[in-house]
Amino acid sequence: MELLDLIEGRRFMGREFVVWLWFESEMQETNLHPTGADPVSMWLEAQITLVLEKEESRLKGAIPASSPEAKEALRQGKLPKEAKMRLVHGEREYAWTLKADSLALSGLKLPTQLKKNDEKHEVFYERMMLLEDLETSLSALYADFVRLRLADPWDDEIVPLMKNWAHGEKADAGAYLATKRAVLGEKRKRKK
Amino acid sequence: MGPTLGALRGSLTFSRFYVTGDIPDDVPGTTLKRIRANAFQPLSPDDEKNEGAGWASIEDPFVTDLDHEKVFYNEYVCLGLRLDRWVIPGPLLKAHLRDAEQALLAKRGLERLGRQAKAELKTMVVRKLRRQLVPSLKSYDVVWNLRTNVLHLYSQSERISALLDDLFKRTFKVDLVPESPGTAADRLGLDAKEARAMAGLEPTILARLEEEAR
Structure with missing residues (x-):
C-alpha cells in the first residue's frame, strides 16, 4: 500500500482499536494479557468522545464507557475518536487520553519517583524508561488487535459478539477468548 | 517562551514517528556537524521571511551552540526544535x-x-x-531513541510536524514516517494474507442492519 493510503485510508483502525480495547477490558474484567508483554489492568475512564461523521457524543463521568449512553452511541454506529484511559502495570499506574485517528497520547501522567530537583539526566532517563514501559504494553495490545482484525474470524465470530455487547445482550466471553487464543496462538506457532 | 511540558517535565503530549532509511551506525559520531549546521539562527529585522526554525538545546532554547553532551543522552538524541516568529500586532x-x-x-x-x-x-x-520588538519564541522537544528508532515530537500540531519533517530530513538524511493506525499495523511485519486483508479492509460497523435486527 502507498504511504498516503496507509495513513489516511486506515485511520478508522484507530477508532476500532479503542472500541476493541473497551470490549476486551469488559470481557476480561480489565485484566488484559497482551501477547509477548506482561499482563496489565486497563480501562477507559473519565471521558470518551464517540463520533459518526459530524455527529458527536461526548460523555463524562467516573467510567462513562459503562454508561447506557456510551453503548447507545455504539449502536448508532458511532466509534470512539478520543478516550481517557488508565493502565496499571505492577506498581506503575499511567493515565492519558488516546486520540484514535493518530494513536497519539495526550496529557500522559507518568508514575515518576524522582523529583525535579534530582539530577536532570536521571529524571529524563526515568521518564523515558516509564514511557517505554507503557508503550511496550500499548504496542503489544495494538499488535494483538491488528492480528485479530486481519484474521477471518473478525467478521464471522468477533464482530457478532461485539454487536451483542454493544446492544446490551449477553456476549459470550468464553467464545471470544477461545477465538482470540486460536488466532493469536496460530500466529505464534507460525512465527516459531 | 515555549511549552513547559515535554520530555523533561510535566505531563506528556506528543506525536510519534518512525525513523527509517539509511540510518548511520554511529549517529553521534557522524551527525553532530550537520546538527550544528542546522542549529537555530536568530532572526534579523531585515529578513524577508517572517519566521525561522532550527535546532537548540532541549534543556534551554537559548542555547544553540550544540555539542555532544547537549545532544546525546546515552541512546537518545535530544533536541529542541526552536521556532521564532515576528509577531507585530x-x-x-x-x-x-x-x-x-x-x-x-x-x-x-x-x-x-x-x-x-x-x-x-x-x-x-x-x-x-x-x-523595537523581540520575536516570539517557541521550542518543542524532540527525542529520537536510537535503539528503537522511534522519535517523539512533543507537539501534535501538523504545522510543527511539517517543520520537523523538513529540518530532520535535512539534518540526518533519513526518512520520518508518522505513526498512524495504518503505519503502526504495517510496522508489525504482516504476512502475505494479512497484507491482502489490510489492503481490502472496510470499517467495522457495530450498528445492526435492519435485517439483523429482525
Whole structure:
C-alpha cells in the first residue's frame, strides 16, 4: 500500500482499536494479557468522545464507557475518536487520553519517583524508561488487535459478539477468548 | 517562551514517528556537524521571511551552540526544535503604516500612493517595528531513541510536524514516517494474507442492519 493510503485510508483502525480495547477490558474484567508483554489492568475512564461523521457524543463521568449512553452511541454506529484511559502495570499506574485517528497520547501522567530537583539526566532517563514501559504494553495490545482484525474470524465470530455487547445482550466471553487464543496462538506457532 | 511540558517535565503530549532509511551506525559520531549546521539562527529585522526554525538545546532554547553532551543522552538524541516568529500586532502596524503614508504623501506632495510604493512602505515600517520588538519564541522537544528508532515530537500540531519533517530530513538524511493506525499495523511485519486483508479492509460497523435486527 502507498504511504498516503496507509495513513489516511486506515485511520478508522484507530477508532476500532479503542472500541476493541473497551470490549476486551469488559470481557476480561480489565485484566488484559497482551501477547509477548506482561499482563496489565486497563480501562477507559473519565471521558470518551464517540463520533459518526459530524455527529458527536461526548460523555463524562467516573467510567462513562459503562454508561447506557456510551453503548447507545455504539449502536448508532458511532466509534470512539478520543478516550481517557488508565493502565496499571505492577506498581506503575499511567493515565492519558488516546486520540484514535493518530494513536497519539495526550496529557500522559507518568508514575515518576524522582523529583525535579534530582539530577536532570536521571529524571529524563526515568521518564523515558516509564514511557517505554507503557508503550511496550500499548504496542503489544495494538499488535494483538491488528492480528485479530486481519484474521477471518473478525467478521464471522468477533464482530457478532461485539454487536451483542454493544446492544446490551449477553456476549459470550468464553467464545471470544477461545477465538482470540486460536488466532493469536496460530500466529505464534507460525512465527516459531 | 515555549511549552513547559515535554520530555523533561510535566505531563506528556506528543506525536510519534518512525525513523527509517539509511540510518548511520554511529549517529553521534557522524551527525553532530550537520546538527550544528542546522542549529537555530536568530532572526534579523531585515529578513524577508517572517519566521525561522532550527535546532537548540532541549534543556534551554537559548542555547544553540550544540555539542555532544547537549545532544546525546546515552541512546537518545535530544533536541529542541526552536521556532521564532515576528509577531507585530495588527493595530500597531496599521497605525504606523497610516502615519508613514501620510508623511510620505506630504513629502512628495501627492494625494495617493501606488501599489508598489505602498508595498515598499509596508516593508520599511515592518522592519522598523521589528527593531523595537523581540520575536516570539517557541521550542518543542524532540527525542529520537536510537535503539528503537522511534522519535517523539512533543507537539501534535501538523504545522510543527511539517517543520520537523523538513529540518530532520535535512539534518540526518533519513526518512520520518508518522505513526498512524495504518503505519503502526504495517510496522508489525504482516504476512502475505494479512497484507491482502489490510489492503481490502472496510470499517467495522457495530450498528445492526435492519435485517439483523429482525
